[in-house]
Amino acid sequence: xxxxxxxxxxxxxESIEPAIDTNYxxxxxxxxxxxxxxxxxxxxxxxxxxxxxxxxxxxHRGFEKLMEYRIPLQNAVLSxxxxxxxxxxxxxxxxxxxxxxxxxxxxERAKYIRVIxxxxxxxxxxxxxxxVFCIGTGFESGFKIAFGYRDYILDIFELITGGRVYPAxxxxxxxxxxxxxxGAEERILETLKKAEEMIRFExxxxxxxxxxxxGVGVLKSEDAIRLGATGPVIRASGIAMDVRRDDPYxxxxxxxxxxxxxxxxxxYARYLIGIEEMKQxxxxxxxxxxxxxxxxxxxxxxxxxxxxxxIPEGEVYVRNEIARGEAAIHMVSNGSKYPYRVKVRGPxxxxxxxxxEHLLEGAQIADVPAIYWSLNICPADMDx
Amino acid sequence: xxxxxxxRIVKDIKANLNIAGEVKRSRRxxxxxxxxxxxxxxxxxxxxxFEHLSAISVVDWLEAGxxxxxxxxxxxxxxxxxxxxxxxxxxxxxIDSVISVWDRSAGIHERELHELFGxxxxxxxxxxxxxxxxxxxxxxxxxxxxxxxxTGEKYYDQENEREHVYYE
Amino acid sequence: xxxxxxKLGKIIKAIWIFNWFNSCGFxxxxxxxxxxxxxxxxxxxxxxxxxxxxxxxxxxxxxxxxIKRARLVYEQMAEPRVVLALGCCTITGGMYWDSYNTIKxxxxxxxxxxxxxxxxxxxxxxxEACGKIFQHVKEMD
Numbered sequence: 001x002x003x004x005x006x007x008x009x010x011x012x013x014e015s016i017e018p019a020i021d022t023n024y025x026x027x028x029x030x031x032x033x034x035x036x037x038x039x040x041x042x043x044x045x046x047x048x049x050x051x052x053x054x055x056x057x058x059x060h061r062g063f064e065k066l067m068e069y070r071i072p073l074q075n076a077v078l079s080x081x082x083x084x085x086x087x088x089x090x091x092x093x094x095x096x097x098x099x100x101x102x103x104x105x106x107x108e109r110a111k112y113i114r115v116i117x118x119x120x121x122x123x124x125x126x127x128x129x130x131x132v133f134c135i136g137t138g139f140e141s142g143f144k145i146a147f148g149y150r151d152y153i154l155d156i157f158e159l160i161t162g163g164r165v166y167p168a169x170x171x172x173x174x175x176x177x178x179x180x181x182x183g184a185e186e187r188i189l190e191t192l193k194k195a196e197e198m199i200r201f202e203x204x205x206x207x208x209x210x211x212x213x214x215g216v217g218v219l220k221s222e223d224a225i226r227l228g229a230t231g232p233v234i235r236a237s238g239i240a241m242d243v244r245r246d247d248p249y250x251x252x253x254x255x256x257x258x259x260x261x262x263x264x265x266x267x268y269a270r271y272l273i274g275i276e277e278m279k280q281x282x283x284x285x286x287x288x289x290x291x292x293x294x295x296x297x298x299x300x301x302x303x304x305x306x307x308x309x310x311i312p313e314g315e316v317y318v319r320n321e322i323a324r325g326e327a328a329i330h331m332v333s334n335g336s337k338y339p340y341r342v343k344v345r346g347p348x349x350x351x352x353x354x355x356x357e358h359l360l361e362g363a364q365i366a367d368v369p370a371i372y373w374s375l376n377i378c379p380a381d382m383d384x
Numbered sequence: 385x386x387x388x389x390x391x392r393i394v395k396d397i398k399a400n401l402n403i404a405g406e407v408k409r410s411r412r413x414x415x416x417x418x419x420x421x422x423x424x425x426x427x428x429x430x431x432x433x434f435e436h437l438s439a440i441s442v443v444d445w446l447e448a449g450x451x452x453x454x455x456x457x458x459x460x461x462x463x464x465x466x467x468x469x470x471x472x473x474x475x476x477x478x479i480d481s482v483i484s485v486w487d488r489s490a491g492i493h494e495r496e497l498h499e500l501f502g503x504x505x506x507x508x509x510x511x512x513x514x515x516x517x518x519x520x521x522x523x524x525x526x527x528x529x530x531x532x533x534x535t536g537e538k539y540y541d542q543e544n545e546r547e548h549v550y551y552e
Numbered sequence: 553x554x555x556x557x558x559k560l561g562k563i564i565k566a567i568w569i570f571n572w573f574n575s576c577g578f579x580x581x582x583x584x585x586x587x588x589x590x591x592x593x594x595x596x597x598x599x600x601x602x603x604x605x606x607x608x609x610x611x612x613x614x615x616x617x618x619i620k621r622a623r624l625v626y627e628q629m630a631e632p633r634v635v636l637a638l639g640c641c642t643i644t645g646g647m648y649w650d651s652y653n654t655i656k657x658x659x660x661x662x663x664x665x666x667x668x669x670x671x672x673x674x675x676x677x678x679x680e681a682c683g684k685i686f687q688h689v690k691e692m693d
Contacts, residue, residue, distance in 0.1 A: 030621055031572070031602070037618060057515035058618040061651040065525055069532075069650070081647060084579040084672075131586075147586025154583075165579045165672055225435050228489030239460070241436070246463045247411055317412075317456050317467060319438065330441045330454065343441035345456075349496075354488040383515060516653065517617040524652055531652045539645075539656045 022046045038379040052360035054353045059383035067342040072098045076169030083381035088121040089322040091171040097318040097331040098173035107296040110175035111250045119281040124153040125323035129376045136369035137212040149198040175298030213267035217359045217371035228350035231325025232273045237265040243321035267374035346381030413466045426485040433461040437486040440493040446527040449474045481507035500525040566595035570605035577611020580672040589675045602628040613641035613654045
């Protein structure tokens, strides 16, 4: 056998062709350092991806089921853990759902504090986005700077809510748990200056990032609607969809801000949208602190939480704009103290499964991290 | 608050499809319908500008013996959210898939609900399990699944007194 | 000094870490690498391959699906190896004590050398634990 093969190799010219199949399967994640707890199975031909299949479920803990067996007081704390990168925004969605079911209207001051916290949370989440996007495209300094500046905002969270990452239900049904501490407004304004420094750094054109992300992962606007994109992703594809403006909640209709839109739809456009949104968020927080009225921060009947507070019978669907897109909670109550059914709609559920699969088809292997991180993803709110 | 556009849409639906709708508040419309009408209404409102399917949700009403399925659809032109509500029998949980109307954004929601509730969406080609691996129990989000007992048996050490499940 | 502790001495100079984090770990472990906390000043580096790592950080709740992968990662690591578990959910299940899909006690599945409580643990707590690893490694036999 061996002799025959050797004979073949040296005598005929036909056997020079490599006998390697160029079609193979490639696994991106879950132990890949740049993937988070999420995997994508790629079918590859040479360097080009022919088909992609998302493999979620590494973080599924039955969140909606857990919420059905806890009272709103506990759920306020649990709702932080929906997505670790922006707990305050998820807090807000849950609090609004219970507010609407109970028919309580939070005091004006509480609404402004809620907006300030939600926008600060959006800024820090966009900083994480920038940081991980830099790692995905091989620009380490950007990552270090982003996470350095993010810590200034975490200090504000610690001052106000008591927790660096998780606010432990700071935004609770009926308002917010406690008032801003002494001197918090000045510290927030100082931190906004730091955030602006960060934005200036991000705006500097960076050849590494530009060459890795320009023209990569182009999402057309009709595909964006078809695949259920929301948030920065759909705005980078030319559709101005923002729940804060279209379906205003809290006091967003009294604040002046713009919705940035770009038409290119590639990874670089999404990154630019992120920068523009941070600027708008800084603007919103400044206005909100300026207009912050005096008064109560929580409605009197919910100030002392009671364990057997009944949720009135009813059904609500509450939508919010969080940093990644549209977040919503569908809450149904049958009049007991537990909600009967909670459905959580996270933006990443659609971004990470149908949208990512669509964008990866036909892409190069080297572009996978750039496409993946340009979607601003968080596996935790996808799996729930 | 003004609900002019909302009422016009409800009137349009009544005139074209003979199905009653209800304005819940500004920017919210609720339509309750039979499951046979689902595809017809979906196609009509999609053509009317309701292109963004926000979510599909299933509520398991154990005592009434039904699954209530709600579709939340947003129109970017009119800035209105329509909730389509229909119900199916719990024993025969089959409903038409809306994948032909809202494409893959509907398909992925249906795939999730098929796994968590066991509802069959006819016409959806991709209903393979999404989150759970090697799952043996019934669909976990059903109300009759005694999940705390399941958790206690599966994860908690029966001999150690401190590791007992401690709910009421 | 025994043969083993000589070998372990290598860990003591610099800790190479492989992160196996769920989302909570991501939010508090990644800042450790960032410029404010900067763990490289203690000689701790995050590596991308479990075969190069001395220490495995397991952060947050593990589902049935992810614990299988975590074990694979653990088995790939070369001896001597140390496992640090971060967060309350690795100790008792934490917030998810009654969830049907998360494991409750990590040491039932993987040998754990040290638990760091907190939800999530603060960076100072992680540093303190890493300081104690040096002590711990010396005492290992």
